[in-house]
Amino acid sequence: MTDPAAVDAPARRGRPGHDQQTVLRRAIDLFNEQGYDATSMGDLARELGLTKSAIYHHVPSKSHLLAEALDEALDELTAVVEEGVAPADGLGGEDQTAIARLRRTVRRSVEVLVAHQPAVTLLLRVRGNSDVEQAAQRRRRELDARLAGLVREAMAEGSLRDDVDPDVVSRLLFGMVNSLVEWYRPGGSADVELLSHAITAMAFDGLDAHQS
Amino acid sequence: MTDPAAVDAPARRGRPGHDQQTVLRRAIDLFNEQGYDATSMGDLARELGLTKSAIYHHVPSKSHLLAEALDEALDELTAVVEEGVAPADGLGGEDQTAIARLRRTVRRSVEVLVAHQPAVTLLLRVRGNSDVEQAAQRRRRELDARLAGLVREAMAEGSLRDDVDPDVVSRLLFGMVNSLVEWYRPGGSADVELLSHAITAMAFDGLDAHQS
Numbered sequence: 001m002t003d004p005a006a007v008d009a010p011a012r013r014g015r016p017g018h019d020q021q022t023v024l025r026r027a028i029d030l031f032n033e034q035g036y037d038a039t040s041m042g043d044l045a046r047e048l049g050l051t052k053s054a055i056y057h058h059v060p061s062k063s064h065l066l067a068e069a070l071d072e073a074l075d076e077l078t079a080v081v082e083e084g085v086a087p088a089d090g091l092g093g094e095d096q097t098a099i100a101r102l103r104r105t106v107r108r109s110v111e112v113l114v115a116h117q118p119a120v121t122l123l124l125r126v127r128g129n130s131d132v133e134q135a136a137q138r139r140r141r142e143l144d145a146r147l148a149g150l151v152r153e154a155m156a157e158g159s160l161r162d163d164v165d166p167d168v169v170s171r172l173l174f175g176m177v178n179s180l181v182e183w184y185r186p187g188g189s190a191d192v193e194l195l196s197h198a199i200t201a202m203a204f205d206g207l208d209a210h211q212s
Numbered sequence: 213m214t215d216p217a218a219v220d221a222p223a224r225r226g227r228p229g230h231d232q233q234t235v236l237r238r239a240i241d242l243f244n245e246q247g248y249d250a251t252s253m254g255d256l257a258r259e260l261g262l263t264k265s266a267i268y269h270h271v272p273s274k275s276h277l278l279a280e281a282l283d284e285a286l287d288e289l290t291a292v293v294e295e296g297v298a299p300a301d302g303l304g305g306e307d308q309t310a311i312a313r314l315r316r317t318v319r320r321s322v323e324v325l326v327a328h329q330p331a332v333t334l335l336l337r338v339r340g341n342s343d344v345e346q347a348a349q350r351r352r353r354e355l356d357a358r359l360a361g362l363v364r365e366a367m368a369e370g371s372l373r374d375d376v377d378p379d380v381v382s383r384l385l386f387g388m389v390n391s392l393v394e395w396y397r398p399g400g401s402a403d404v405e406l407l408s409h410a411i412t413a414m415a416f417d418g419l420d421a422h423q424s
Contacts (some may be wrong), residue, residue, distance in 0.1 A: 033339060036322025099420075124394075125337065127245060161421045164410045169419065172410060176384050182336075183383050198376045200385060206418025207381065208311075209373045210216030 023048065025057045027065040029116045036066060036122070037129065042190065052070055063132050070136040072125065073119040074143075080108040081143050085151055085152050099159035107196045109177050114184060114192050121181040147174055224310040234262060235270045239277040240330045248278060248334070249341065263274040275344050280350040282338065285324075285331040286355075293355050296362055311371035312364050315416065319408045321389050326396060327402050359386055364367055 026047050041139050045055040059065055080146045085107030094100060099133070113120050123140065126133045148170040154160040176199060184195070201207075238259050242251045253274050257267040260312030271277055281299060325332050335352065338345045358383040366372040370380075388411060396407070413419075 011407060034337075034341060035247040035249045037247045038411050065225045087397065127247075141339075158420050159421055160418075161413070163404065164419075166411055168407065168410045169394050169414065172391065172414060173419075175394065177382065177389035179387025179391055194377065195380065198380045201373070201376055202381065202384060202415055202418075204418050206414075206416050206420075207372050207376075208416045209371055 008115055012021070019058055023055070024065060024068055025118070027059075027062075028069045028122055031066065031069070032118055032121050032125075034129045036062075063130060066122075066130075067132045067135075069122050070132065071084065073116055073123040074139045075115055075135060076112045077109065077120075077143055079192060081146050082212045083108065085146050097159060098150060098157050099204075102154050102160075103148065103200055105147070106173065106177060106200060108178065108189035110199060111192055112127070113177065113180050114186070114195070117181055117186070120178075124178055124181060142175070146172065176203065185195065231270060232290050235267070236277060236280055237330070239271075239274075240334055243278065243281070244330060244333050244337075247280045253280075275342060278334075278342075279344045279347075280343045281334050282344065285328055285335040286348060286351045287323065288324045288328050289332075289355055292317060292353070293358050295320065297358050309371060310362060310365035310369050310417075314366050314372075315412055316388060316411060317362065318415070319361070319386065321386065322408045322411060323404055325389065326398070326407070329393055329396065330396070334392075336390055336393060351424055353364065356382065356386070388415065 023044070026059070027039075027044055028046060030044055034043070042052045043053055044062075044065075045052045048055065050058075050155045095104075122135060126136050126140075128134050128137050148167050149158065151170040151173070152166040155162040155166055180195065235256070235369050239251075239256055242256055242259060246255075247339050251274070253267055254264045255263045256274075256277075260267065262270075293390075296313045307316075335348060336346050340346050363372065363382040363385070364378040365379055367374040392407065
């Protein structure tokens with residue numbers, strides 16, 4: 001028997017990104033399936049067909065993997081929120097209104113959730129049980145605050161009804177978007193376009209047939 | 213030192229419901245904080261100031277506690293859904309329409325989520341890692357199917373817009389309701405009335421200022 005770590009090493013040097021990504025993807029899936037705290041590096045090694053010592057050739061620690069996964073989700077969501085809060089220079093007047101930017105932010109969030117579903121699922125389940133989780137929660141709270149600010153802006157410009165609390169609206173709106181990760185299955189009947197349409201139709205125009 | 217189990221036993225016999233409830237509440241909180249799989253009966257015993265053997269005087273097993281917690285949430289939600297799907301005899305014509313029953317189901321779901329937040333939080337995080345979890349998932353799927361049926365009924369009677377998929381609408385609508393458990397804090401600024409208003413306003417009438 002050869003040592004799997006030794007066998008694996010040349011390939012790893014040849015394709016440095018590939019193996020790291022494989023390990024990260026499997027780790028995220030395992031964390032989502034059995035919970036981060038209940039998953040050991042031994043579980044991950046078994047899943048990958050590596051020995052427990054070999055896994056440490058790929059990643060320094062379990063919390064390192066968690067941090068990478070959470071950063072993936074947070075970086076993507078941050079990009080969406082930044083685009084929504086401070087619009088790109090190229091966009092014209094109509095597209096610069098707060099309501100247009102809010103609608104775009106909802107749509108882009110759906111795209112990120114679908115494209116990065118496992119990492120976002122992990123992010124949404126974080127409980128703050130470690131420094132890594134607490135740092136992620138802080139970043140999430142910042143994003144939530146900026147989204148609430150965008151909702152407030154849309155109310156101030158008169159394009160969103162203002163008989164509802166902007167913080168509550170923001171939480172419910174993105175709570176609805178986030179709920180996707182629990183049931184959306186890639187390749188299922190609900191594609192991204194259809195989801196975006198359903199969410200914006202419900203949230204902005206309402207489901208009531210008598211007003212649409 | 214006396215054995216905590218021995219000290220506890222008379223009180224337990226005197227108030228049979230009380231101690232069981234205390235153990236269950238603490239268990240639910242611990243499961244939510246650190247994850248069910250990562251929580252041991254030893255953790256729970258420590259939390260309650262009992263020895264590990266004493267805890268088994270109160271409950272036969274960890275999965276027994278999980279089943280009780282999930283049943284609590286599912287029984288409450290089932291009652292809400294049954295009321296919505298098959299309306300009470302006492303209600304008049306207007307209140308019997310599918311849209312009226314759907315609105316009532318949303319409102320009552322919010323009440324259940326607020327009143328049973330810890331148990332519902334646990335239910336929503338279940339991953340199907342054991343027989344108990346799989347049984348809970350089956351019951352949840354049944355509820356989801358009945359809610360989707362109610363949405364379909366409201367579309368058929370012409371009171372809900374039908375350019376959106378009823379299954380997607382149902383999932384998004386109750387996904388929005390369920391998202392409450394992640395951020396609602398009892399005694400916070402958002403009380404149940406306000407939450408119900410915000411959810412029904414957004415979902416049925418829409419946030420757009422120009423049509424409300």
